[in-house]
Amino acid sequence: MTTPEAAPSTVAPRATVEARTRMSPRKRARISRGIQYGLLVVAVVVLAVSIDWGRVGDQIFNVEAAQDLFPKIPRAFLNTLMYTAAAFAVGLSLGTVLALMKLSSVGVYRWLATIYIEFFRGIPALLVVIAFAYAVPIALGVSISSLTLKAALALGMVSAAYIAETLRAGIEAVPRGQIEAARSLGMSHGRTLLTVVIPQAFRIVLPPMTNEIILLTKDTSLIYLMGLLPTQFDLTKIGRDALSSGSGGGLTGLFVAGIGYLCITIPLGLLARWLEKRTGKGSRS
């Protein structure tokens, strides 16, 4: 942080002892802290003054509009949860297969997994959702009737690419000595994987896997592109509809939708932290 007070101190090394004693490190730290608090206060005041609270209350935090929207929320909330869960089921299954392929001793499997992962990690989920809605029916002549299945496949296929990498890293992070100990006790390769490697890898991948689910939760907002019936609306769709319907309240719908997502993602984060703590008792030294 550049401050008028700090300026003399930058030349201090070349200055005399007297120059250094004039501004002790403790005093400098106190001034620096004071300036940081000062900046914060200024920023808050500037924002508070420049915001048109009347319009914000009307257009973003409109209580009446939020109340009108309320009956639709539980359904949308559950739909979002369901799309997320279904997509994660696909992502985890496919991701596990891909991770094992990447760890396979057969080169072809490793290459196929790498190509898949690089492809789906590199293109926007939006494109995959559109492809599932339009390109797959055209190309294969089949159209998947269940929206949940379509959404789960599209988002799950993208998510699988990330999950595969996470799982592979988790499996590889299990120390070699753990595997040797299990094998030296007479456990087979498969038995070692099930009894020692996977339980330990699970603990390692828990935090990044939580990230995956949170990202997936937010990506479910893309499935409106597949065309939704009112009973299939998710949180984002409710918010967008409220915005475009012109029923007043402006952006309030989007604000409410945002709160809805937080109601999913924050408990998820807490759950992950609790799980981590619970399994962390035996963590590595």
Place this chain on the structure above:
Amino acid sequence: MTLIPPATTEGTAADAAPVVQVRDLHKSFGDNLVLRGIELDVTPGEVVCVIGPSGSGKSTLLRCVNQLESATSGNITVLGTEITDPDINIDAVRQHVGMVFQQFNLFTHQTVLENCTVAQRKVLGRSKAEATKVALHNLERVGLADRGSAHPTQLSGGQQQRVAIARALSMDPSIMLFDEPTSALDPELVGDVLSVMRDLAQQGMTMIVVTHEMAFAREVADRVVFMDGGVVVESGPPAQVIGDPQEPRTRAFLDRVLNPTHTDEGPAAA
């Protein structure tokens, strides 16, 4: 050379067939030749201590004996099975060969008791009750019967290593392999682990111990094998190999180990 004829063993202790027989063992990691023709026989109940400078290949030899490393060439027969044959089921041999590692390698996601029962149940098919009984008996042997519910990280290094010994013993092994079991321990914790191993030796367990503890080797070993540069330089009773080494390389090694630092190891080499 392949199967063990019960009568005609070429080892020194000729009263029993060797349980471990190593013939012309070579092992290389890439261009690095680590073992260059090892010959070793271990008879039932024998305690063999393998000593030598780091990089001499002694740990690699031990790891070859239960196929954690595969031999580049040569033969190893363990309990009558030639384990260098790629078609044998190595898991069936390993369950009779206990291994204790330098870094303990306790399963970090399990309690002490689970560590000692998991392989009994999954490999030997013992019931939970039976496995627990065996595990508690062995934890008692190492003086840790009261720590069954602890997690490995809650134990000191010395305690962890004793649990690792109990875990291996719970499989009722015929042979125990120790790979520098006290090298990762704080000095004050070494004694407890060595005394467990000493008891084990007195109870007649067949043991191969890779170690730097010369006092232990001198006291407990039936035979000491000195390795250097991937070959067995000298082998014989401890009084001979440690007490009166014939080879210059052995003498130089013992001189380095016994004199300048480890003055608390007991009486220096005569």
